[in-house]
Amino acid sequence: MAASIAWIDRPLVEYFRTLAPSVKEVFQVITSFGKSTAYLVVAALLALGFGLAARQQEDGARRRWLGVNAARAAFVFVTVGGAGLAGDILKPFFGRARPLLWMNEHIFGFTWHGAHWAYWSFPSGHTITIVALAAALAQVERRGRPFYIAAALLVAASRVVLTEHYLSDVMAGAFIACLACWAARAGFARAGIALSDSP
Secondary structure (H helix, E strand, C coil): CHHHHHHHHHHHHHHHCCCCHHHHHHHHHHHHHHCCHHHHHHHHHHHHHHHHHHHHCCCHHHHHHHHHHHHHHHHHHHHHHHHHHHHHHHHHHHCECCHHHHHHHCCCCECCCCCCHHHCCCCCHHHHHHHHHHHHHHHHCHHHHHHHHHHHHHHHHHHHHCCCCCHHHHHHHHHHHHHHHHHHHHHHHHCCCCCCCCC
16 A cells, blocks of 8 residues: 555556546446445345344244344445444545545645545545455355455446545555454354354
């Protein structure tokens, strides 16, 4: 991240600021998958639905299957929500100027008191969301790992391509998301909550 801040961030912004509008339109669609609301709502509803169904199920195997799926959905919710909350707390603390300020006013760096969205560049919230989602899904449904990784890379790259964030912002977001997933996994394990129906 330090190397990116020093040598890569600004050249990348200068390169992508002249990108063709047609290419930017494609990445605008891709970047929309970095918003957390839909993921959190779906995960919460699935956790609640599976949990209620498990309580009403008399068959032991079926109840366990429903319970595990409730735990998986809850795990996704906790990972994405926890990572997003951490990012929201850190953004104003770091107070990093967004690429827009570099392009228009040559303002670059951290103010350590960002009171406005234009100074909430570090870390990237969209990257936090999509990497947290990918990491959580990779824990509960491993067969889809290549797809999760590809989706996370695309959305993360879109933030740089659209000059909404610097590369180092994206790197920080990915790190926070992976850390949140690790913490959630450790918390679920400590609580004895199974994320798999196999021994």
